[in-house]
Amino acid sequence: xxxxxxxxxxxxxxxxxxxxxxxxxxxxxxxxxxxxxxxxxxxxxxxxxxxxxxxxxxxxxxxxxxxxxxxxxxxxxxxxxxxxxxxxxxxxxxxxxxxxxxxxxxxxxxxxxxxxx
Numbered sequence: 001x002x003x004x005x006x007x008x009x010x011x012x013x014x015x016x017x018x019x020x021x022x023x024x025x026x027x028x029x030x031x032x033x034x035x036x037x038x039x040x041x042x043x044x045x046x047x048x049x050x051x052x053x054x055x056x057x058x059x060x061x062x063x064x065x066x067x068x069x070x071x072x073x074x075x076x077x078x079x080x081x082x083x084x085x086x087x088x089x090x091x092x093x094x095x096x097x098x099x100x101x102x103x104x105x106x107x108x109x110x111x112x113x114x115x116x117x
Contacts, residue, residue: 016040016047023084023095026115027052037085037092051087058100058112060089066110070097077103086114 016022016033023034032039032050039050054060077083083094083101093100093111100111 016042025086034084034086034095037087039087049087051089052093052100052114054089055112058088058114060091060102060111061109062104063109064104064107066108068096068099068101068108068110077101077108 016035018024020033022040025032025034025039027039027041027050030041032041034040039052040047041050052058071083075081077094079085081094083096086093086095086100088100088102088111091102093102095101095114096108099113101108102111
């Protein structure tokens with residue numbers, strides 16, 4: 001699946017790569033790095049913004065039965081919640097225990113595992 005080529009226009013004070021301090025994500029045959037709510041991929045001297053596509057492996061379904069033991073039931077995902085934000089389809093999920101959590105009402109939906117590099 002080919003993704004739209006979307007340039008990231010923010011500044012970087014370093015080059016993403018092994019040991020840069022950002023989480024590496026296996027994504028469509030390459031490695032992206034999670035950074036400030038974005039998935040960055042170096043491309044011809046700039047960074048592209050990527051997102052996890054909605055798919056069978058990473059659905060965007062409501063899963064109220066999902067019981068995650070990686071945070072307490074009252075935890076609220078959002079900026080500065082302690083979990084990395086991951087763009088997924090047209091929304092933002094949070095990386096918790098290797099899988100994508102999407103806050104939805106009084107529960108978190110499980111949007112599948114994320115390939116970590």
